[in-house]
Amino acid sequence: MADLLNVVARMRALEQGQAVRIVSQRQVLIQPGAQILTMLSMAGEDTSVHAVAVGRLGVAPRIKVVADPRRRDDQYELLRWLLPHFETYYAQCRAEGTFPQIWVSSDGALGHLDTLADRLRFTDDQQVQRLGELWTYAGERSPIAGQQALISATSALTAHFATGQQETEDEHLGALLTWIEPPPGRDIFAAVAMAEQQPMGAKTDPRFDADELQPAVALFNKARKDNDVRAQDFHAGLIQQMMEGVIRPIYTATQKGMAILSDPRWQHNAALVSLGEQEASNFARFMEARDEGHRLPYHDSAKAAAFKIVARERTVDNVEAAFVRHDHAARERGAESGTVLRGTLVDRQKVRLAPRIFETRMVLSTAQDSLHLRAGDELWHLDDPKLCIRVTEVERRGPISWVSAIVDKGKRAALQLDIGNVLDLGPENPDWGATVREFAQMHTRLASAPWTHAEVVPPAMPSIRPRPNDLLAAVERLV
Amino acid sequence: MTPENARLHQLRGGLAPVEVGARGIESLARNADCTRLRAIVITGLTPSKVIEHVLGELPDAMSPFAMTLTQAFEKRLLSNAGGSLLTVYREKGHLDPQDAKITNVADLAPRDTQVDRIRRERETRRLIELKLRGDPAAPNLILKPRLTLTIVGVTHAIELDYLVASDREPFYRVGVIKSYADRVGKTNRAHIRTACREASVGTLALQQLLTSLGQPVELAGDRIDMVLKAPGSFTPRLYAAQRAESELASLTRALAAAPSDLDQIEQMLPAGASLAQPEVIEALPNHYCSTCKEHCALWQHCRAQAQAQGNAIILGDQAAEQLAAAGSLNRAMDLLNGSGRPPDNRAEVVLAAELRAASTLLDRIANG
Helix, strand or coil: CHHHHHHHHHHHHHHHCCCEECCCECCCCCCCCCEEEEEEEECCECCCCCEEEEEECCCCCEEEECCCCCCHHHHHHHHHHHHHHHHHHHHHHHHHCCCCCEEECCHHHHHHHHHHHHHHCCCCCHHHHHHHHHHHHHHHHCCCCCCCCEEEHHHHHHCCEECCCCCHHHHCHHHHHHHHCCCCCCCHHHHHHHHCCCCCCCECCHHHHHHHHHHHHHHHHHHHHCCCHHHHHHHHHHHHHHHHHHHHHHHHHHHHHHHHHHCCCCECCHHHHHHHHHHHHHHHHHHHHHHCCCCCCCCCCHHHHHHHHHHHHHHHHHHHHHHHHHCHHHHHHHHHHCCCEEEEEEEEEEEEEECCEEEEEEEEEECCCCCCCCCCCEEEECCCCCCEEEEEEEEEECCEEEEEEEEEECHHHHHCCCCCCEEEEECCCCCCCHHHHHHHHHHHHCCCCCHHHCCCCCCCCCCCCCCCCCHHHHHHHHC | CCHHHHHHHHHHCCCCCCCCHHHHHHHHHHCCCCHHHHHHHHCCCCHHHHHHHHCCCCCCCCCHHHHHHHHHHHHHHHHHHHHHHHHHHHHCCCCCCCCCCEEEHHHHCCCCCHHHHHHHHHHHHHHHHHHHHCCCCCCCEEECCEEEEEECCEEEEEECCEEECCCCCCCCEEEEEEEEECCHHHCCHHHHHHHHHHHHHHHHHHHHHHHHCCCCHHHHCCEEEEEEECCCCCCEEEEEEEECHHHHHHHHHHHHCCCCCHHHHHHHCCCCCCCCCHHHHHHCCCCCCCCHHHHCCCHHHHHHHHHHHCCHHHHCHHHHHHCHHHCCHHHHHHHHHCCCCCCCCHHHHHHHHHHHHHHHHHHHHHHC
16 A cells, blocks of 8 residues: 555646645754755766855855866865865754754765765865765765755655656656646646756766866866966856856755745654754764764774664664654554554453452454554554553454453553544654663674674584474574 | 668668667666667667657767766776786786786777778687687787677677686686776665676677587676776776676576567568658657666657656556556546546456545545
8 A cells, every 4th residue: 555655646746737745744854054065076077076055045055166176186175165164064063962964956966975975084185084074974874764964855855745757757856846836837747858957966967068068178177288377267267157057056956945845834743853863962972983083984894884784773663663653644654554553442451360460451453454463562552652562362353353462561541541442553662772772782792703704614513402492482582 | 781681771761770789788678678679779779879860859968077087997997908907807816927818809900990890800709719729828808809699680799898717717707897986885786787787798799609609608607797996086996706697687588578580670660661760769669667767868758658648657667567457547547536437347446446545545644
């Protein structure tokens, strides 16, 4: 159904000739001082910045262009020009206990920033290195679920809207915005095709390169070679104009994307509050590590990679748990996919097992046909974090499933529930501190490199303990 | 002109043939179901050429900056008789110090003439035969080899970047040079896959050559070498003996699909028609999909056609798959809205119910 939901949303958009909303609550946090960063690289030169536009929502961009980014001195000058801007912004976020947020136009632009961050850290210029370090915060956070540090406008918008085109076509910010706010009285496909003519990523159009930019850059380089300062300035000015003509629309489109998502029609999403807090604490740790002079390596060691994978996996769980609690769309999708049990309370009772030993039991019925449940699963009431049940039996009778459970936590609250109440039960509240505890455990276990990462394979040492009858249960007890 | 060439000439409608090369043949594997692309490539044209000469539009262009960089990187590696490339192999331990024999086929016949092209083909074949005979004079690196690949009875020439084998190895592996920035785990996977498939085209050509020489095709193996560029510099990074079995398999499958010979292509066209006529190009069945934009200059035409036909693919691969029971997007819309004629069969009944349930859920989510 989740797949079909996406398809139906796109069908509706196509039918209406306009993108349709797929959520009612905001899916990304928009920081008040969030920076819009638009950069254009030279084709083929993935680590270059030919032009940059930087600013905020509602503010005109500051633009800098270099005539030929392949010349290292000019390139470094542009990057050094950017450093104070980000240094100040990061310091301000740190002082306020928040986190920096950078908005780029698309995933392509996001990849460009990440590539640059990785590259600039290893240059021989300290200021450029520092810029690379600052951008690395955003780059390293970008693949992590729920991160709010580096946002691509296309990803943010597609989390809120579905268009009547292919998902890959949504990666063009201009086309996406055309679907969201189509020009009146025009065929949507024609309008989108027109919008697609304007580059919206991190590179200029190849034909523009061939017809205009490359000849201008060649003339600039010739003037420089001839030491003709006037001609040099003239061609540099021409290149500046050309690049501004490309970069301004991208910056403006990113601003427009932000503005659309800042609209008050999007309801508050409490899940984003905890994501913001996590981002701020991650940022504080990152900056402390920089202050302490810790290096940011290009490759993680096996041990560091293991820690990062664990942190990422835990974050995915936490983000899902936060959204399923506070985001209406995520919960509905969860109920549809079966990760959320939406059941009607059929029975709840307190059973005396022994003198002064009681057990609270409850039975729920549900018509969900895609439930993923088995005995022993722990489910938490999504609207009352105190109530937790442990499933003892799941029985399917006709179209209805009957779920029997023991109340582990919130027994009194369970007994006060009315029969016939519809409860949403799902994963536990996000446990953001769990990663730290897990790290402590891993630190002990990985004190010496495991044999999987050592040179010598240790000899087989069969266990002398008896084999457990229920191997699965024994493994699960280890966790 | 051989009869086969005459037929191809007729199919091209007088347009001069172009060497589609490994990249062109590789693109067939990306969309094996696209008859339009197959017909164009097999007859010795490219989508870009069709756009320019048949549809009268501006073809896809490559940025001169990117082109300069690509050429410079390749030149850096292959200049000085391939010394840089040899060094990379030695540093990584894939060639021994005594493995120092390099031949640049392009140097022997550098011109872009028919005579020189044939000389390059013959020279490549001669060098490969040396290796097969176990001749110690067989080069360890053959730069710019020219091989042929027969697809549905039509022979295509392909010029590869290089072939490599140490004296210890029985046969050559195909190597490709790409100026993609190597970001290790973060390198664009689509780029890697494209490079592997391009090299696999060379492996297929080697297999065909081995067959024609009565040698076992297994000698060509299923591994390829790839040289990428370190980000921000011209430092080469070698990835030797990379597994390319899935790319080889997908390529083999794609080349085996219909139309499997010239007869079938001719039968698809009206009598006397050729690919030089825009209406013939438009009439050839296409298979527009989400990846067409990455490799085919005709993607906008195919997309416009899909939009006009109400093909569900315009909403993505997922939609095309999910709405297959309806046959078209318009019919799927009818089923969603309960308009038009009632469901024709059980599959449509189920689809209609599912679409309406999803629509109700969407309303609940979006307005909740």
